[in-house]
Amino acid sequence: xxxxxxxxxxxxxxxxxxxxxxxxVVALHTFTNGRYGYHRDELQTxxxxxxxxxxxxxxxxxxxFLQHLSLALFGVSLTGFRVLASLAQGxxxxxxxxxxxxxxxxxxxxxxxxxxxxxxxxxxxxxxxVQYSSFDYLWWVVAGYLVxxxxxxxxxxxxxxxxxxxxLGMMTKYSMMFLVAGIVGGTLLTPVRR
Numbered sequence: 746x747x748x749x750x751x752x753x754x755x756x757x758x759x760x761x762x763x764x765x766x767x768x769x770v771v772a773l774h775t776f777t778n779g780r781y782g783y784h785r786d787e788l789q790t791x792x793x794x795x796x797x798x799x800x801x802x803x804x805x806x807x808x809x810f811l812q813h814l815s816l817a818l819f820g821v822s823l824t825g826f827r828v829l830a831s832l833a834q835g836x837x838x839x840x841x842x843x844x845x846x847x848x849x850x851x852x853x854x855x856x857x858x859x860x861x862x863x864x865x866x867x868x869x870x871x872x873x874x875v876q877y878s879s880f881d882y883l884w885w886v887v888a889g890y891l892v893x894x895x896x897x898x899x900x901x902x903x904x905x906x907x908x909x910x911x912x913l914g915m916m917t918k919y920s921m922m923f924l925v926a927g928i929v930g931g932t933l934l935t936p937v938r939r
Contacts, residue, residue, distance in 0.1 A: 759842070759846060759851075759852050759855055760839075760842075760843075762852055762856050762859075763838070763842030763843070763855050764839060766842070766859040766860055766863055767836070767839045767859065767863070769863075770831070770834060770863045770872065771831050771832060771834070771872075774830075774834070774872050775824065775828065775831060777873075778823065778824050778873055779822070779823045779824035779827075782823070783823065783826075784874045784875075784876070786874070787874055787876070790808060790809060790812055790875050790876065790877070791812065791816075791826070793808075793809035793812070794810075794813040794816055795816070797809060797810060804877050804917075804918060805915065805916045805918065805919065806916065807880065807913065807916040807917045808879075808880050811829050812826065812829070812875060814829075815829050826875060827873065827874065827875055829875070829880075830871065830873070830874065830875045830876075830879040831873070833871075833872070833879050833883040834863075834869075834871060834882075834883075835872075836883055836887075837882060837883050837887075838859045838862050838868075839859070840883075840887055840890045841858050841859055841862045841890075842856070843855075844886075844890045845858035845859075847890065847897055862886075867882070877918045878918065880917045880918075881918035884911070884913050884914030884917060885914065885921070885924055887910045887913075888907055888910040888911060888914065888924060888928070891903055891906045891907045891910055892928060892931075894906075896937050911924070911928075
């Protein structure tokens with residue numbers, strides 16, 4: 746019983762440490778995201794958010810829908826427009842720390858993984874501007890975490906959650922098909938196929 750309690754408190758401590766990294770990054774983005782004007786791709790997203798549809802010529806509808814909610818909450822504020830992108834980066838940081846834990850990493854490894862994601866140039870950029878890739882990136886990380894959970898537990902019910910993450914990714918950007926190909930290949934070519 747005491748071992749279970751220690752394990753639970755250790756998991757909570759690990760999550761708190763990773764969350765601290767993520768919240769720091771989100772706060773930094775929130776305080777600095779209004780310094781420069783709109784990126785040219787953000788103008789397209791802004792226009793799509795104002796004219797919602799079930800899909801657009803180059804992209805699916807989830808990102809414009811999220812930005813439509815952002816406009817409803819914050820109005821046409823550059824910082825407010827970018828809040829959801831920075832929150833998506835924060836969520837990706839937390840999921841990366843959790844993924845490190847699933848792979849056997851202790852708290853230092855989880856913090857290093859979270860910090861590595863928080864300073865990666867691609868991650869920094871997608872947390873600072875609103876693009877379809879800002880949210881697409883999150884679904885890739887979520888799917889990766891879920892695959893790690895499934896591989897560790899050998900519980901096929903994780904496929905439902907993986908499918909949901911892929912579905913959200915497909916509603917965000919069609920590049921999710923590359924991840925699907927990787928998951929299928931990785932499943933068929935490794936012991937995970939059991």
